[in-house]
Amino acid sequence: MSVNQEIRARLDRTLVMVGLMGAGKSAIGKRLAQALSLPFVDADKEIEEAAGCTIPEIFARFGEPAFRDGERRVITRLLDGPPCVLATGGGAFMDDTTRAKIKHSGLSIWLRAELDTLVRRTARRNNRPLLNAGDPREILAKLMAVRYPVYAEADLAVDSADAPPEITTQRVIDALGKYLAGRQAQ
Numbered sequence: 001m002s003v004n005q006e007i008r009a010r011l012d013r014t015l016v017m018v019g020l021m022g023a024g025k026s027a028i029g030k031r032l033a034q035a036l037s038l039p040f041v042d043a044d045k046e047i048e049e050a051a052g053c054t055i056p057e058i059f060a061r062f063g064e065p066a067f068r069d070g071e072r073r074v075i076t077r078l079l080d081g082p083p084c085v086l087a088t089g090g091g092a093f094m095d096d097t098t099r100a101k102i103k104h105s106g107l108s109i110w111l112r113a114e115l116d117t118l119v120r121r122t123a124r125r126n127n128r129p130l131l132n133a134g135d136p137r138e139i140l141a142k143l144m145a146v147r148y149p150v151y152a153e154a155d156l157a158v159d160s161a162d163a164p165p166e167i168t169t170q171r172v173i174d175a176l177g178k179y180l181a182g183r184q185a186q
Contacts, residue, residue, distance in 0.1 A: 019111035022121035033085035110154035
């Protein structure tokens with residue numbers, strides 16, 4: 001049995017990717033799901049499907065509190081389903097209720113990235129409402145200061161390499177294998 005098959009056999013819950021926008025939650029999550037033969041689910045896409053409009057439209061029409069409420073409900077529904085790899089939005093883990101549900105029903109993996117990496121990666125798309133309110137570098141730096149201490153509550157923390165995504169994916173698999181082995185030894 002391969003390492004990936006051993007990890008998959010020991011998983012009884014959803015792997016929840018957390019971190020700031022641009023950390024690689026979707027890119028790494030998709031590769032991780034493929035490596036572990038699990039479905040990949042993007043919470044933001046699920047929220048858009050449930051709302052019938054895009055996330056920027058939800059923010060513009062209803063505001064961030066309404067978005068967070070919908071996000072909380074969608075993530076709860078997904079965590080109550082069969083195991084998968086779930087990429088969450090950058091603010092999802094900041095919500096106390098969502099974070100508690102993830103801790104209870106999932107295994108959280110924080111993809112930690114340097115500011116320069118986040119700035120470069122987020123510049124590729126303009127569909128990030130929080131970054132449209134000013135200088136992206138300044139906004140990301142402020143978000144890091146507020147969110148990194150909370151993200152540190154995740155079950156695992158893995159540095160998102162400024163390198164091909166396969167490198168970070170392998171780092172996640174290695175960390176996950178060590179974590180599950182340690183949990184099994186208890």
